Amino acid sequence: MKYIRMGATIHVNEGIRDRFKLLARTGETDEELLQRLMRYVEEMDLEEIIETRWELLQKEKVDYIPLDEA
Numbered sequence: 001m002k003y004i005r006m007g008a009t010i011h012v013n014e015g016i017r018d019r020f021k022l023l024a025r026t027g028e029t030d031e032e033l034l035q036r037l038m039r040y041v042e043e044m045d046l047e048e049i050i051e052t053r054w055e056l057l058q059k060e061k062v063d064y065i066p067l068d069e070a
Contacts, residue, residue: 012020024033 020030020033023037024030028036
């Protein structure tokens with residue numbers, strides 16, 4: 001079975017298009033750039049989640065007694 005790859009057009013203003021092109025690496029396609037940017041955002045979200053949970057654990061830590069002191 002042969003698949004036909006369909007493209008999509010995203011309409012943006014000229015300023016956004018120019019900024020988008022500035023982010024691209026040499027030889028990088030628009031699709032590759034979008035994938036790279038999405039990975040960055042996903043990683044940033046994960047780091048934020050981890051940091052928030054770490055802060056909560058640090059606040060809760062004062063409510064517990066270490067096992068060696070029990």
